[in-house]
Amino acid sequence: MLPPLFLLTTLTLLTITTSTPHHPKPRAPQTSTATPSAPSLNPPFGSKRGLAYNEHSPSGSLSLFTPHTSITWGYNWNSSPRSLPSRFAYVPELHSLRAEHTSDWDDNVHKALASSSTTSSSPSGADGEMYLMSFNEPDLADQANISVTDAVQGFAQYMMPFATSTPPHKDGLKLGSPAVSNVRPAPGDDGKPKGLPYLKAFLAKCETLPQPCRIDFVPIHWYGCRKGCPLATDVDKFKKHVGEAVEVAVYQGRQLPLWVTEFATFGDEEGFLKEVLPWLDGHADVERYSYFWVGEGSLVQDGGLSGVGEVYVS
Template identity: 40%
Template sequence: MAILLCLLPFLGLLKLSGAAPTATYSDLEARALSCPASNGAVYSNGGRTYAIECSTDRYGGDMPAPNGQYTGTFEACIESCSTRSGCMLANYVASSTACYLKSVANSKSANSAVWGAVALAGSSSTSTSPKATSRPSSPQVTATPVVAVGKRGLAYNDATLTGLFAGQDSKVSWAYNWDSASYGASSALNYVPLLHDNGASHTSVWNANVGKAISTGSNHAMSFNEPDQCGTNSGGACMQDIKTVVKSYKDWIQPLVNSYPGKLKLGAPAVTNGVLDTSTGSPMGLPWLQQFIGNCTGCQIDFICIHWYDSPSNVAYFKSHVQDAYAAGGNRPVWITEFAPTSGTDAQKQGFLKQVLPWLDSLDYVERYAYQMTAKNVLVSADGTGLTPLGQVYNTI
């Protein structure tokens, strides 16, 4: 017994005879959480207590930026939750070391790539670091510092313009271009690949380009652009038949789960804010999205993507559409990958952004958004050397 007492300071796990096989860890002891070994363990950090759950994801409740950071270890992910006011759950993707903080612990979903730490009742978050101690402890692993990926992003065609969104005051942190290759976008931005449609020119390079994006820090992939939209120069993929899109998703998007286990979250096809294509009789927008989700059985769909265009004065419609999209997507996180007023003066467009940007930033279920678009005479000046007043608002407000 004396030998056992001497060894206790160096043990991260103690099982007592006759007690339930639940591990208990403390931030004052050597920390070595891993799954599945730590499943069901009770872990303390920064004055908070967590229940460890392996192979479990929980949709929704994502906290505002900064979020989705690469913390390096599960312990560091939990610590970031302990120091974040309002955090109730830390989800850690071991293969990529991405850490997602959530304000609520919603219903469980099996996911072998995710490790979770749920704050137990009576455990409150704090903004202070874990208390210091003179007690000997094992060396701690320090996470590699990374740039946080926030909500605000760029939708671009000309990669040279993306470098204009920079500086300490910039709130822009990611970008996409309706393609799967960045073509030289600013390295300061997290690039997200997108498979525009199921044409051979896109699918033939898709897997290779996704691999390149992952190597530069991407941990999301988006599927088809406006498959519900047809028409000349619309930019839509024009894949209105649900069966066709489901098959294409299973052929090109779903396999990424096995190709890059735990490294990617997958987005549903991006839909318009239309309702019905009167020329074809096909549903559009959220009705189309609901049909896709309902028919894509066995598909991993981690977030939904929507587009919105209307008057700058119709802020109420914009807000209600985002809320409706969250419900239509089964309470999955929402990405608004295109949105803009289609009319109005520059002052009215600036006023629109000043109203909706703080609102978007306040919603935990809105993960990312990108104004349409990063182009000259829109967010960028006509000569391409700076930002327009609208671009300055989008970059910093």
């Protein structure tokens, strides 16, 4: 059992060291006594924009986004939607191979499927598909922390059963590869692959299985410069990283779409979003994205949308 992780604030984000361009995320939430409306699992593709949230998102904050049609889906590093309003599609994620995440994975996915099929208020996806994401930053010791070999085996065990007929989806659900960080190896590291090299190794090993993994999309994460880099620098580095990820995200001869499920700058957030949101919306290889995160001081502030949040929903 890991020690409890803490709620992120703007201050803690700014104090993260440059050698680890990453932040800790709280563990999957425990069972709640609340009974929220069940979100759909198949959003419309009219907008790529989603919400990254969890149990530490301020109470009621998700409802701030419901009037905005630019937001269509959400995820919470977990397999149970908790308080996500039913207007939004929910994408379950198998956070890690730890028992706290695997023990209820199958049940939660089937519950989400059943709830989705009876939720009339949620818009149906233009393609009618449903999606599952796998391990959260397995390349980092303070997150899923899974070797490439174990990740491939875990994917085969927990994700691949949903690749075949899963009523009402006769062709199975759409499965996402592990979501890797943009950390680069540093002197003194353990020598294990990180970031896109981890993703490349995972995809290559998946292809060697007797039954190769089914992979339909590739989530990635990106965090910008911690040293007060100019806005233009972060924008350029973000675009370059997405471009590099596109080059890696080729599997069994197919170009897989990207989901940028965590990204943030530590500089001018509003200026950054104004630059990159139109670019992401127009990028043919980016299928969905979610800015980090529905948290106080990020997308929300004092019971309302922050300035950053207002830009994000616009």
